[in-house]
Amino acid sequence: MGSVERPDLRGPIVTVKNDAGMLTDRKPRKALLLAEFLRSDQDGDLDLPQDGRLRAASASIEAALTAGKRPALQQACTRFLETAAEFYRVTATPVRVLAARPLRSREGGWATELFGDYHPRTRVIRVWMRTAIRKQVTSYGTFLSTLCHEFCHHLDYECFRYPDSWHTRGFYERAAALYHHSRGTPMKRLFWIAMPDGRWRIDWPRTNRGS
Numbered sequence: 001m002g003s004v005e006r007p008d009l010r011g012p013i014v015t016v017k018n019d020a021g022m023l024t025d026r027k028p029r030k031a032l033l034l035a036e037f038l039r040s041d042q043d044g045d046l047d048l049p050q051d052g053r054l055r056a057a058s059a060s061i062e063a064a065l066t067a068g069k070r071p072a073l074q075q076a077c078t079r080f081l082e083t084a085a086e087f088y089r090v091t092a093t094p095v096r097v098l099a100a101r102p103l104r105s106r107e108g109g110w111a112t113e114l115f116g117d118y119h120p121r122t123r124v125i126r127v128w129m130r131t132a133i134r135k136q137v138t139s140y141g142t143f144l145s146t147l148c149h150e151f152c153h154h155l156d157y158e159c160f161r162y163p164d165s166w167h168t169r170g171f172y173e174r175a176a177a178l179y180h181h182s183r184g185t186p187m188k189r190l191f192w193i194a195m196p197d198g199r200w201r202i203d204w205p206r207t208n209r210g211s
Contacts, residue, residue, distance in 0.1 A: 012117040012126075013153050013165055024200045025166045036162050043160075044173030046152075049087050054182040057083045061147070062140045065129065073097050073129060077147060080182075081125070084151055090158040093123045093151065103132035116146040118153040120165070125150040141183070148179040169200055 024041075028034050048054075057080040064073035074097040085092040102114045116127040127146050130137055152175040156165035165171070173190055180187045191206035 012119045013150075022167075022172065022202045023195070024168055024172075026197065026199060028164075028166075033163060036164070037166050037168060040156065040160070040162055040166055041168035041170045044170045044177075046155075046174040046177045047088075048177065048181045053083050053087070054080070054178075055184050058144055058182045061144060065137055065140050065143060068137050070097055070099070070129060077127065080147065081151060084178075085154075088155060088159050090155065091123060093118075093125050093154050095125045095127065095147075098126060098128045100130040100135050101128040101132040101138075115142070116150045118150040118165075120153075120157055123154060125154070144183055145175075145179045148182060149175045152178060172202065 025037075028037050057076070060076035061073065061080060064076045074095070077095045077097055081095055082092050104112045104114065113132045114128065116125065118125050125147070127143065127150065128138070129143065152171060153165040155174070156162045156171070169190070169192060176190060177187060188207055188210065191203040192200045193203045195201055
């Protein structure tokens with residue numbers, strides 16, 4: 001199914017990386033949105049296929065990345081997203097595979113790299129396949145994680161019917177479940193650090209240790 005405009009929704013939801021790590025979004029102030037935010041935050045479960053369809057599709061992504069060929073990677077990502085959309089019974093989302101990640105410098109000397117984004121109005125996912133500075137092909141794990149992350153934004157709207165797609169603890173857990181299943185790696189429990197402003201940050205040392 002093709003892309004359809006949804007003018008009631010906001011602009012692109014971006015995935016960036018910087019020294020601050022992966023943070024949750026701030027809670028909405030409106031009561032109705034807050035209730036939905038908390039529902040997303042508390043629900044880390046995601047149904048997963050009981051067969052190897054997503055693993056097979058992700059293997060094609062790995063092969064295309066290794067070859068460094070953008071057309072082949074575009075085709076592999078399209079196949080992966082179509083396979084996932086079929087399982088979750090949602091609209092297939094178009095994908096654009098782009099070259100080097102945009103680098104955004106901020107006052108104070110720190111910068112962020114844009115890894116991917118999802119546009120709710122058009123349902124388009126964009127992912128970048130090369131690093132911002134050295135223009136090297138990104139690692140398979142990073143690329144697949146970004147693709148799964150953006151697809152989970154799509155699921156928030158079309159499967160879970162949230163009015164918005166927030167970076168909540170539940171969202172990160174759903175995205176991690178899809179990533180590890182698709183890659184065929186053991187699921188890691190995410191550990192969290194409470195921030196002074198009410199947000200949460202993933203505690204990567206504890207998460208990687210598993211305790």
